[in-house]
Amino acid sequence: MILIAVEYPLAPEHKYPIPIEEAFSETNYVLNNLEKYDLNIDLNRIVLTGDSAGANIATVLSNKFRFINENLPMLQVLINPPTQYFNMLLPSMIKYASIENFMPRSKMILWHLGIGHVKNIQEDFLIKNYHTLLIDEHFREKLKSYTDVNLIPEAYRDGFGYYESYDKLKDLVYPQKIEDHRNNLDENFKISLKQLFNVDVSPGLADDELLKKQPKTFMIISEQDTRKDEGLIYAQRLSNNGVQVDIALYDNVFHTSFFYPEETNHPMRGDIVSFLKKNL
Numbered sequence: 001m002i003l004i005a006v007e008y009p010l011a012p013e014h015k016y017p018i019p020i021e022e023a024f025s026e027t028n029y030v031l032n033n034l035e036k037y038d039l040n041i042d043l044n045r046i047v048l049t050g051d052s053a054g055a056n057i058a059t060v061l062s063n064k065f066r067f068i069n070e071n072l073p074m075l076q077v078l079i080n081p082p083t084q085y086f087n088m089l090l091p092s093m094i095k096y097a098s099i100e101n102f103m104p105r106s107k108m109i110l111w112h113l114g115i116g117h118v119k120n121i122q123e124d125f126l127i128k129n130y131h132t133l134l135i136d137e138h139f140r141e142k143l144k145s146y147t148d149v150n151l152i153p154e155a156y157r158d159g160f161g162y163y164e165s166y167d168k169l170k171d172l173v174y175p176q177k178i179e180d181h182r183n184n185l186d187e188n189f190k191i192s193l194k195q196l197f198n199v200d201v202s203p204g205l206a207d208d209e210l211l212k213k214q215p216k217t218f219m220i221i222s223e224q225d226t227r228k229d230e231g232l233i234y235a236q237r238l239s240n241n242g243v244q245v246d247i248a249l250y251d252n253v254f255h256t257s258f259f260y261p262e263e264t265n266h267p268m269r270g271d272i273v274s275f276l277k278k279n280l
Helices: 018-032 053-068 091-095 105-112 120-127 130-134 137-146 161-173 187-197 228-240 268-279
Strands: 047-051 075-079 216-224 245-254
Touching: 018 053, 047 053, 053 075, 075 268, 091 161, 091 228, 105 120, 120 130, 120 187, 130 137, 130 187, 216 228, 216 268, 228 245, 245 268
Parallel strands: 047 075, 075 216, 216 245
Antiparallel strands: none
16 A cells, blocks of 8 residues: 655645645646656555545545546545534534634634634634625525534434534524624625635535545544534435445544544544455
């Protein structure tokens, strides 16, 4: 097995779409110039994989390779993937928000857009879903259906009270109007936020026709992770569109647990190896 790791430039110094474009162009270049690097790679057995933001990029790259119809991945392995930035108030995001106090996901998302010095009112605008009011109602309703909590299989919701209590919060999840003091935010900021609905940023917002073209997927999900629900929703949307998806959900682990197998006592790495041996 040959591993190619792409050192893509990081935000906020390099805002979207630079990291995506660099990751895609570098990966595509290497795969199209194997002899230059003396690499013996079977182009029919490509696996795209990543953890967290890397998983997001792996998913976007899979879409891009489908678009050009070259170097199509056989498999993708997604570890705790952020798949969408439309609904910032999914049940797991509310339940585990306090875990992210040291580095709120809202701040990292705004960094992705090149906003280096994030203001509290900007974070508030995003984290309370006011950005969903920046698009027309038809598009908004479509994206709401793509991030519907009911897409999460009952097996992953049973026994977790935070899903039951979520129904009572539905009126708060999607605000009906932008309050006056928030409406005074800079128009350039609002324009930047609209990029979050692009499938090159939020691959989980892709239409069904694109999802049907995705490769077999191994999805690793951590219970104590704000991204838990969007990963499960994306996995179910893939499955609904005929893509074979294997899910491994680990209890009592958090977003970056993949890097701490001894401390968190999980078999993620071994499970990935097993999946690759079985499917490659």
